Amino acid sequence: MKQNDITKKIDEKLQGSATRYTQAPENTKKVFIESYGCQMNMNDSEIVASILLKQGFNTTDQIDEADLILINTCSIREKAETTVRNRLKHFNKLKQNKPKTKIGLMGCMAERIKEKILDEEKLVDLVVGPDAYRDLPNLINELEDGRKAVNVLLSKEETYADIEPVRLNSNGVSAFVSITRGCDNMCTFCVVPFTRGRERSRNPESILKEIKNLEERGFKEVTLLGQNVDSYLWYGGGLKKDFVNQPDEVKQNAVNFAKLLDMVAREFPGIRIRFSTSNPQDFSLEVIKTMAKHPNIAKHIHLPVQSGSDRILKLMNRKHTVAEYKQTIDAIRQYIPDVAISQDMIAGFSTETEADHQATLDLMDYVKYDFGFMFAYSVRPGTLGAKKLADDVPHHVKLRRLREIIDKQQAHSLFRMQQFIGKEVEVLIEGNSKKSNQHWMGRNSQNAVVIFAKTGKEQPGDLVRVKVNDCTSATLFGDKID
Ligand code: SAH
Numbered sequence: 001m002k003q004n005d006i007t008k009k010i011d012e013k014l015q016g017s018a019t020r021y022t023q024a025p026e027n028t029k030k031v032f033i034e035s036y037g038c039q040m041n042m043n044d045s046e047i048v049a050s051i052l053l054k055q056g057f058n059t060t061d062q063i064d065e066a067d068l069i070l071i072n073t074c075s076i077r078e079k080a081e082t083t084v085r086n087r088l089k090h091f092n093k094l095k096q097n098k099p100k101t102k103i104g105l106m107g108c109m110a111e112r113i114k115e116k117i118l119d120e121e122k123l124v125d126l127v128v129g130p131d132a133y134r135d136l137p138n139l140i141n142e143l144e145d146g147r148k149a150v151n152v153l154l155s156k157e158e159t160y161a162d163i164e165p166v167r168l169n170s171n172g173v174s175a176f177v178s179i180t181r182g183c184d185n186m187c188t189f190c191v192v193p194f195t196r197g198r199e200r201s202r203n204p205e206s207i208l209k210e211i212k213n214l215e216e217r218g219f220k221e222v223t224l225l226g227q228n229v230d231s232y233l234w235y236g237g238g239l240k241k242d243f244v245n246q247p248d249e250v251k252q253n254a255v256n257f258a259k260l261l262d263m264v265a266r267e268f269p270g271i272r273i274r275f276s277t278s279n280p281q282d283f284s285l286e287v288i289k290t291m292a293k294h295p296n297i298a299k300h301i302h303l304p305v306q307s308g309s310d311r312i313l314k315l316m317n318r319k320h321t322v323a324e325y326k327q328t329i330d331a332i333r334q335y336i337p338d339v340a341i342s343q344d345m346i347a348g349f350s351t352e353t354e355a356d357h358q359a360t361l362d363l364m365d366y367v368k369y370d371f372g373f374m375f376a377y378s379v380r381p382g383t384l385g386a387k388k389l390a391d392d393v394p395h396h397v398k399l400r401r402l403r404e405i406i407d408k409q410q411a412h413s414l415f416r417m418q419q420f421i422g423k424e425v426e427v428l429i430e431g432n433s434k435k436s437n438q439h440w441m442g443r444n445s446q447n448a449v450v451i452f453a454k455t456g457k458e459q460p461g462d463l464v465r466v467k468v469n470d471c472t473s474a475t476l477f478g479d480k481i482d
Pocket residue numbers: 038076077189190191192226227228276277304306344345346375376377378379380
């Protein structure tokens with residue numbers, strides 16, 4: 001992957017994406033939703049659009065005509081929050097022209113800073129945390145009565161199971177389906193357990209129903225989403241941590257991630273199934289075997305490791321060693337030889353030495369990841385990292401190490417992509433190539449982007465075979481085989 005491809009990918013993760021279309025002709029009000037951060041946030045925006053649709057709001061991509069502007073925020077790194085603050089400055093001008101427009105913050109930053117954000121950012125009218133979206137109708141009533149409105153309560157049960165998300169910015173081919181919310185892992189660098197609360201799983205029936213609906217509407221791919229999908233456990237509702245207290249009968253009937261994956265794969269043979277994110281300590285052999293068994297489960301595993309040093313992994317409260325991680329990688333490759341594996345890495349965590357950094361580079365050489373998302377450590381207020389550990393790696397050292405990690409990833413990405421040259425790959429067409437409408441863009445099972453010339457006989461949503469003849473570190477190029 002070229003450096004700018006990698007930066008682009010990171011930017012895409014952070015960039016706001018405006019909503020595109022409206023749904024109910026009788027609705028008179030308009031909401032503009034801008035989303036930052038992870039796929040979970042994108043999906044939450046779709047849930048919110050669905051809740052607001054029933055409150056008389058259609059979505060719009062014209063910010064000037066919006067009655068309500070919602071920013072779905074990210075707190076994962078300081079830069080993500082700075083981006084949102086800068087965006088708010090832009091809304092200031094807008095509000096001067098149209099003072100009645102209400103501005104709301106939703107998502108992780110809303111949860112992290114809570115009502116204090118109302119003092120810090122005077123133009124904000126509404127603050128709503130990730131578990132409180134069902135309360136939006138009441139909160140909006142408060143706004144309409146001229147008050148500011150806040151709900152940042154976290155929940156033990158909320159999974160929005162019954163809410164069919166309005167698919168925003170959709171290509172009509174691929175959709176996100178949330179299966180868990182929150183995270184119990186408490187990695188010391190991570191703000192997510194504080195902003196998204198404790199881990200809980202969604203009823204499998206509601207997951208199957210949502211996918212059925214998508215299938216009926218022509219969707220061909222779903223990504224099952226959660227902070228830690230492999231920890232999925234349905235035992236009737238409630239927090240994952242309370243599972244241990246359940247009676248034996250309840251425990252025996254519980255559905256884990258491997259079972260859910262198997263259920264989805266069997267019920268929807270025509271849908272390609274992806275999932276993200278996998279936490280190494282919860283990634284089981286049962287999941288690997290389920291993937292190997294079903295051709296419609298994509299051969300790609302996102303398996304963030306963060307560091308290749310045991311000492312740093314321990315400080316990060318990651319609950320596995322490098323040796324255990326390597327064993328997992330070996331098992332995956334044994335059962336699914338042509339699998340793609342991707343990573344997240346953090347450069348310059350507290351006390352990281354050159355030797356620790358070298359261990360990360362060595363682990364990368366061992367795995368040769370297909371692609372990855374790489375970051376310089378950013379201290380997050382409220383985390384154990386902020387409270388107990390020094391942010392003692394100088395900024396320029398963090399950046400130099402990050403560069404070395406990115407350079408290595410780029411070399412590995414190119415190596416992985418080159419392995420496809422001369423081979424046939426199965427591509428799910430998503431739409432026009434960004435650079436030319438004479439070409440299609442799609443992805444193969446390993447999640448590699450594939451570009452090929454249109455022949456006039458295929459359309460988005462088709463699964464076609466393409467012979468690969470060229471590549472960059474981020475893209476495969478080829479010709480469709482008739
Ligand atoms: N399990 C989650 C992880 C969310 S955060 C998921 O679904 O992806 C995504 C990535 O951001 C992490 O894997 C980590 O590499 C990075 N990250 C998290 N907190 C960070 C911090 N404080 N500084 C730098 N990178 C961080």
